[in-house]
Amino acid sequence: MAPESTNKNKDYNMEDFIELSAYEVKDLSCPRCGERAETINHLFRECPITVEVWSTLLLQNVLIDVNRDFEQWLTRVFEQLIPHNCRIFSCALWAIWEDRNLRIHNKKFSIGKKIGNFIINYIAELDGLENRKLVKIKEKMNWRRPSREFVKINFDRAFDGQNNFSASGIVARNDEGLIILSCSETHKEFASAFATEAIAFRKAVQMGMENTCPIVIIEGDSLAIIKKCNNKDQDKSMIGAYISDIQQMVNRSKHFVFKHIPRNANALAHKIAIEILKRKVEDYLEKKVLEYAKNQKLLEWVHEPD
Numbered sequence: 001m002a003p004e005s006t007n008k009n010k011d012y013n014m015e016d017f018i019e020l021s022a023y024e025v026k027d028l029s030c031p032r033c034g035e036r037a038e039t040i041n042h043l044f045r046e047c048p049i050t051v052e053v054w055s056t057l058l059l060q061n062v063l064i065d066v067n068r069d070f071e072q073w074l075t076r077v078f079e080q081l082i083p084h085n086c087r088i089f090s091c092a093l094w095a096i097w098e099d100r101n102l103r104i105h106n107k108k109f110s111i112g113k114k115i116g117n118f119i120i121n122y123i124a125e126l127d128g129l130e131n132r133k134l135v136k137i138k139e140k141m142n143w144r145r146p147s148r149e150f151v152k153i154n155f156d157r158a159f160d161g162q163n164n165f166s167a168s169g170i171v172a173r174n175d176e177g178l179i180i181l182s183c184s185e186t187h188k189e190f191a192s193a194f195a196t197e198a199i200a201f202r203k204a205v206q207m208g209m210e211n212t213c214p215i216v217i218i219e220g221d222s223l224a225i226i227k228k229c230n231n232k233d234q235d236k237s238m239i240g241a242y243i244s245d246i247q248q249m250v251n252r253s254k255h256f257v258f259k260h261i262p263r264n265a266n267a268l269a270h271k272i273a274i275e276i277l278k279r280k281v282e283d284y285l286e287k288k289v290l291e292y293a294k295n296q297k298l299l300e301w302v303h304e305p306d
């Protein structure tokens, strides 16, 4: 159905919106500015209120191609904008159409800046919701047992900067989630938390070398260390010597996989390191963890996927 040219106050629905793109309605003046006939081009590209919306959104560039027909214009804009701006652009098309209908139905008037700010806030709210969702997904990531015939070793460290004292916590588990070995070490006079992280990692690789399993997964929550060890080039940083030790061990025989995981998935190794920092007593235990880490072990056990 084509919009009736004589009825200025006619109500429009979505079908009319589609019709507007097919029919150039030349004798119906714009309900927003009243200056020009309301065509699809006027509504989304020419109307002064719309121009102000694009300018508030810092998307004035979408108005450069004014001579293209509406469909070509949309295609071109979507091709040229980065994904985040495509999102703002789509939201703006909807908001402009909504504003137009509110004027007709409810006699509600908004200036372009207000519509633009509404869009900015709306997108910010959506982004916030998505970020919260991502954080929730991340929070849910607990330790997972390895596949059959793999062994998984988690490592972490705790660092007491004031006393230059640090501790490593390392725990190896099999495909049933059972602890094969747990180990803790203390270190004095290391310059940085970063170095102690590298030492804990090296110890984890040593434990992996001693294990009979052909494939060893080493997991830690330090992204920088994991990245360095996955990189085959020579590391020239202050912890280069440790990284070089690790790379040499790894090149020998076994297949090692180095994985970065969130802190939640590394909780048992973290707990061991923190406790050893307090107690300053090293341990090397087969098939169990120390008393203090038992609760953490149980927690991880409960959260494991089937």
Ligand SMILES: [Zn+2]
Binding pocket: 030, 031, 032, 033, 034, 035, 036, 042, 046, 047, 048, 049
């Ligand atoms: Zn207008």
